[in-house]
Amino acid sequence: MERIAILADEYSFEVINVPNQTQNKAEFPGYTEKLERAKSATTSDEAVVVGIATINKQALVLAVMDSFFMMGSLNTTAGARIKAGMKVALEKKLPFVIVTASGGARMQEGIYSLLQMNSILYMKQKLDDAGLLVxxxxxxxxMGGVSASFALNNDIVLAEKQAKIGFAxxxxxxxxxxxxxxxxxxTAEGLYSNGFVDQVIDRKNLKQVISQLLTLHA
Known part of the structure; x- marks a missing residue:
């Protein structure tokens, strides 16, 4: 929610409600207890929140990942919420912006987490086909499966100053x-120098830069 407050106009963020789908299907030892601890320690029920918002009065769909909930942020619920946000962006013809923060796919959900990489990219292709900004x-x-799939595969890839970004x-x-x-x-700076990132931005300038990009691509 702090990240949303930094980027979105005050009181503009409206959550796109997607039920929590997280289950311990693989019966991974201790996973259910770890989820309960994460819920108690944060204000979230999972590691992603998605909603419609405005940034300097420009409408968009904004998805924010939260590694503080669990470092393996990418799981079935995260995938479902990101894809739901993309669907809303497609229906309303809005730009889609995702803020990534993750250690990668959540190992406790095994193949169910890994499938989210491709299914999110499938929905992203639909936004591409519609000519919408991502x-x-x-x-x-x-890190991990997030960086290896949808994090770097977008029209514009920004990075916060000094962020750690990679795969293994x-x-x-x-x-x-x-x-x-x-x-x-x-590092964000290293990826920028090698052409993987379009711009490295200090946190205090994020809203202004994203707003300018939304204006240019309106």
Whole structure:
């Protein structure tokens, strides 16, 4: 909700209600208890919230991921809510902006989480076909299956200053390659210098920059 307050006009955000679909289908040990702890520790029932909002009076659909709920933010509910937001954007012909923050697909839901990568990209293609703007804002961290699918595959890819962005963790890559990694490895600034990100933005300037981009693509 803090992220929404930074970006959206005051009182403009209206949640697109999609029921919580999270289930422990794989009977993963301790997962049900972990979900209850996450609900108690946050103000959310899951790791994504989606709604219609305005940014400097320009309407859009805004989706925000929350790694504080659970670092494996991408699961069945997250996928359902992001796709529902994309459907509303398609119906109302609105731009779609997603703020990513995730360690990747939630391992406790196994293949059900991984399927969200492709199904979200399928819905994103529908927005492309309709000529609608799709923008992502990568925040700290954006990792795993999120970065490997819909986070970087958009018309405009922005990143918050000093955000950590990548696929596998730095420690795993070091152990696998036995190579010294660059100082700016898996940073927003490093990705920008290599052409993966369109712009790196300080948090205080995010609303202004996104507003300008929405105006240019209206």
């Amino acid at each position: 923008m992502s804002l990568l925040t700290d961290p954006t 963790g730095e420690r795993v890559i070091k152990k696998t390659t036995n190579e010294r990694l660059p100082v700016d490895f898996q």
